[in-house]
Amino acid sequence: MSDVVIPEAERRAVGKFLRRMLPILVLMLLVNQMDRTNVGFVQDELRADVGVSATAYGLGAGLFFIGYALFEVPSNMLLERFGARVWLTRIMITWGAVIVAMCFIHNVWMFYALRFLLGVAEAGFFPGVLLYFTQWLPDSSRGRASAIFLGGSATAYIVTGPVTGALLELHGAGGIAGWRWMFALEGGFSILVGFVAGFFLVSRIQDARWLTQEEKDALGEAVARDKEARDRAPRTSRLKLVLHPQVALLTAVFFAMALTGYAITFWLPSLVDDIGGLSPFQVGLLTAVPWICAVIAMYTMAHFTDRAPDRRPYLAIALVLSAVGTFLATLGSPWFGLAALTLAAVGGKCAATLFWPMAQSGLDLRIAAPGLALVNSIGNLGGFVSPTLFGYLQDTTGSTNGGLYTLSAASVLAVCGVAFIRRSRTAAPVQAAQTAATRA
Template sequence: MDNELEKRTLRRITWRIVPFIVLLYFIAYIDRVNIGFAALTMKHDLGFSASALGFGAGIFFWGYFMFEVPSNIVLHKVGARLWIARVMVTWGIISAAMAFVQGTTSFYIVRFLLGAAEAGFFPGIILYLSYWFPARHRAGVTALFMAAAPLSTAIGSPISAALLQMHGLAGLAGWQWMFILEAVPALVLGVVVFFFMTDKPEQAKWLKDDERTWLVDTMRAEAATKAGHAAHGLLSGLANPRVLALSLIYFGTSAGLYTLGIWAPQIIKQLGVSSMTVGLLNAIPPLLSVVAMIVWSRHSDRTGERAWHVVIACLAAAVGLVVATGATSIVGLIAALALVNIGISCAKPPLWSMPTTFLSGTAAATGIATINSIGNLGGFVGPAMIGWIKDKTGSFEGGLYFVAGLLVLSATLTLVLARTRKPASTANGAVAH
């Protein structure tokens, strides 16, 4: 009976929560990386060098870094419903403002403000999932949520390319229309969040009484089990050595992810295809990675193993980047980018299953935000270094090798963390063997 109740409850909360947060992250990721497609024409209109484009695209993550931890602490205090709604409306307004930048200074300022506005969204959702799903189910659910990133690239790429064709309508460039129209869903969904999202299981009137009771009791029992060894305080989340290690691991995966998001369209464009063809080709690798991510994370949940699932995925992505440097055909390049996409996407769900097993309460809020904010600085370093090296050498090759090296470092640090973990960190099968 309990097993049937568990299945029924998890099925109900999954269908209620996961499709909605996937949609939110889908929109967030499009607004974060659509600069990669805008740059196909924007850099010419505004006279941007590769270095300026890479720096401006990456400075987003400095705003993210500075405001991430405070934002997640506020979310933990006031609830996800109110705070996620605020985040989405703010970033929608600023994302639309990207249409009106005039040069490098305004470009840098608006990108920084966009990062500050969006700070707290991703770690807030990760924290939110820890309120609703027992640890043994969390990697699979996290994978479904994070599938929105590759899906947004797959679906958003041809859409962004199509919007570039609106060039000249009402006196605006195609890239300006792209920023304006792709910001609208964030504004609309920000309002929907306020009325649709439920902060905690205790408040879930859409659950049946026995389902709500089971879920509340299960999450309280998990918290009680964790209470003996989990860190709870603010400083525990900020200064925990495992948090810092996971931040560095995430740094490499973020460098890889945003290298793809910002530069993949221009790497493909080098083969002499049209912008619309770039959009269609750029959609193929992330579609493949969605399937791989879900299968990989479910295997991680089933086995209770995390570290090797991160290590193998990071190394696969690194190999893909190295192969991409020598690709001279469309088929070869897309195959290499597919391997990068699959590796990076598969690394993230098992990685994000780790922190909530040794942190709880305020420490979980600050720890998750710390991992995301420090780790996402890789989203600045990767794209910025590729742009700088491209200007210096005329090629993407050196930059891709650099990012591949960061992913190898992530794999190495994951193994070190797994070997030095505390015994208690294996609770609920969350930190790898």
């Protein structure tokens, strides 16, 4: 097959979009990831100051995903109606306001309510940006934009710990607890970035002052051609998708992956704090170590497996690493636990990198886009189950070992499921679905 020749005007327009729009979108995603996971660094403080038990903490951390799942589709519909500039800005400003409100938490019910509202406020942000790409970029350029955008998610895992730890060092300033300072300042920064985004984002190609008329026409025509091709694709009901064997299998595997990913995200700071004698900033620095290793491994794995004829063996190996890491975390000292969870994080991130391209190519073209969207939305509910289970087990048994055993078993079951995922000779050309939830 010969390479597609992209008109020069279209090429220039795409380059301008990547240079002007992607930096602010990447910054928004980085702040998004930080604000949804920063609660993991204040578990002990919430217990001491507000009376949030481990069970309540786990439930509150997970309630975010319930609010997110319930309002994701309505939010995307409103984005189409009001445009990306208005709606993405609204999303960011409102979630920043909820984060600021969290500095005033005084009981567990307020904690529950604000975590749920944070999910409602954030709902539609990530898929909304992917939808924004479809309104601005043809399929041939969307994969590159999505990869750059997802880099913000990978970076967020690394910077969240040091930044949040540094803000917790403000404890006592003005007679205010460090965790309240953390929520107030991170939420305030989100609001500020939201207002800045309102000045940078442009909803429609024809409204971009930084494009010439020739570039607007060329880019608009390319996007219109792709939209026409997508509109001709057959529609499949959600019920049929749920019952489709491959969709159900992929959902189960991704659900197991999400269980481990979000358990590490929300409970890693607590494990590092058990080392003892560390300042909040030092705790934050150490929590970045597993994610630095995971991101390096993720990109290394992607480089060596991009042209692999079958990704299933590599995915199975990554899931085994995740299972071994979560099991070993139950043994030895907190330092040993940190090393074990680093192994689990490496396995989880590599698994995500391998899973989505493989899932994309394994589904029939007629159901690829809606099928992968369903896998993403249902599988991400692991973000509710995992912290809730961990909190309950810690309160009832005095240890998180039971939760770690569960994660290890889930990863082993996922390895078994990988063997039954269909292998396809051709990949489905669905850029947005290929990247959905790699951030998890």
